[in-house]
Amino acid sequence: MSKTIYLNHAGTSWPKPRVVVEAVERAFNTTPDQWLESFERSHTSVCQYFGVANSEQLLLTPGCTSSLATAIANVELPSGSRVVTSGWEHHAVHAPLMKLQDRGYHVDTIAANATTPFDLNELEDILKAGKVGLVAITAACNVTGELLPINDTIALAHRYDVMVLIDAAQIAGWIDLDLDALDADLVAFGGHKAMQSPWGIGGLYVNDSARLRCISSQCELPTNRNTETVRGNLFSKRLEYCDVGSVDQFSLAGLAAATEWLSDSDRQLRLSVARRQTERLRAVLERQDRAVLYGNQHANSRLPTIAFEITNQSSGTIAELLKQQGVIASGGLQCSPQSHRSLGTDQRGVVRLSVGVAQSDSDIDQAIERIDAALKPLGRTA
Ligand SMILES: Cc1ncc(COP(=O)(O)O)c(C=O)c1O
Known part of the structure; x- marks a missing residue:
């Protein structure tokens, strides 16, 4: 079988850079006396990459889903508050918001x-009406790759003193994020997509402006206080590692190595290179008269992702035909029924092709031939 062409990087990145694999291997051989130091070194690298000066503001988590669940569960929302979200959310945002709704909060989509x-005008109308406690949106739709206006959303919500949570799962690794400057109240990301790390590691940025009401974890008893006082101090403003679980030190070592790899000057143009490659793939689909492409067609409004369907064919069938040609794509709902509802594809799903950070042009050449070969028997190509 010829080489596999992997085009599901919006799902997870593969293969991981060699330096990442080596860093994980090294972490396995780290002895307990070095664990704390190696944790702090890796944590500092991740903070530097994301422009976070105070490492206490970047909590390491098992992934973006966990970061989002932790953020939404602990955000301080007075009773009767509203939460505003977009129609492009991954299940990882939608599910915890639905739980808030069950608890009596109102969710405006x-x-x-x-x-x-x-639509920022619509957001402003909702903010003006009052009672909004949180705006929770993704930075990019994971189905189409389309970017949402996060900077303007943060600025607008803050004018009304409303907190903003950003799901950065898709953009982290593609777009350099300076989280202190971005000024969102909470930002969640994972390591295993464009960030290039293994599964099992992610982060939650908690700005000082974030209003949280956490059940205090009290991992360590202060020596000069009695247990009674500690019990009385039930709520805190800061999330702790007890709230998200033990950090996967092996994946963290991989993530730290990945931040260096991504910062290399060779990869400075990674997004524009991948967008050009995506445009070449898009051109093949545009020649297929039964292909329907979804999402904003301007490359600069999207991450290097294409969502399409072939009329009268299930997305699973098309993904399978591509797989038989050695092209790995994603077929189905991509864990984002909300996005599919917005696209009108919730009954059929779409096929998603997503290019990786270090995808070679020869991969794209071969993918073009193979996609053509897979789709040709299904209908006329123009
Ligand atoms: C937009 C978005 N949010 C959240 C997630 C969940 O990320 P993780 O796999 O790190 O939990 C994903 C993963 O597909 C995603 O694309």
Whole structure:
């Protein structure tokens, strides 16, 4: 069988850079006396990469789902508050928001319209009406790759003193993030997509402005206080590692190595290179008269991701045909029924092709031939 062409990087990145694999291997051989130092070194590297000056503000988590669940569960929302979200959310945002709704909070979803995936005028109308406690949106739709206006959303919500949670799962690794400067209250990300680390590691940035009401973890008893006082101090403003679980030190070592790899000057143009490659793939699909492409067609409005369907064919069938040609794509709902509802594809799903950070041009050449070969028997190509 010829080489596998992996085009599911929006799902998870593969293969991982060699330096990442080596860092994970080294971490396995780290002895207990070095664990704390190696944790702190890796944590510092991750903070530096994300522009976080105070490492206490970047909690390491098992992944983006865990970061989002922790953030949403602990955010301080007065009773009767509203939460605003987009129509492009991954299940990892949607599910905890639905739990808030079950607890009596109101969730407003701003539907996409023809000109923007997230209408800021509509957001402002909702903010003006009052009682909004949180705006929780993804930075990019994981199905189409379309980018949402996160900077403007943060600025607007802050004018109304409303907190903002950003799901950065898709953009982390593609777009250099300076989290202190971004000024969102909470930002969640995972390591295993464009960040290039193994599964099992992610982060939650908690700005000082984030209003949290956490059950205090009290891992360590202060020596000069009695247990009674500690019990009385039930709520705290800061999330602790007890709230998310033990950090996977092996994956963390991989993530730290990945931050260096991503910062290499060779990879400075990674997003524009991948966008050009994506445009070549898109051109093949545009020649197929039964292909329907979804999402904003401007490359600069998207991550290097394409969502498409072939009329009268299930997305699973097309993904399987591509797999038989050695092209790995994603077929189905991509864990984002909300996005599919917005696209009108919730009954059929789509096929998603997503290019990786270090994808070679020869991969793209071969993918083009193989996609053509897989789709040709299904209908005329123009
Ligand atoms: C937009 C978005 N949010 C959250 C997640 C969940 O990320 P993780 O796998 O790190 O839990 C994903 C993963 O597909 C995603 O694409």
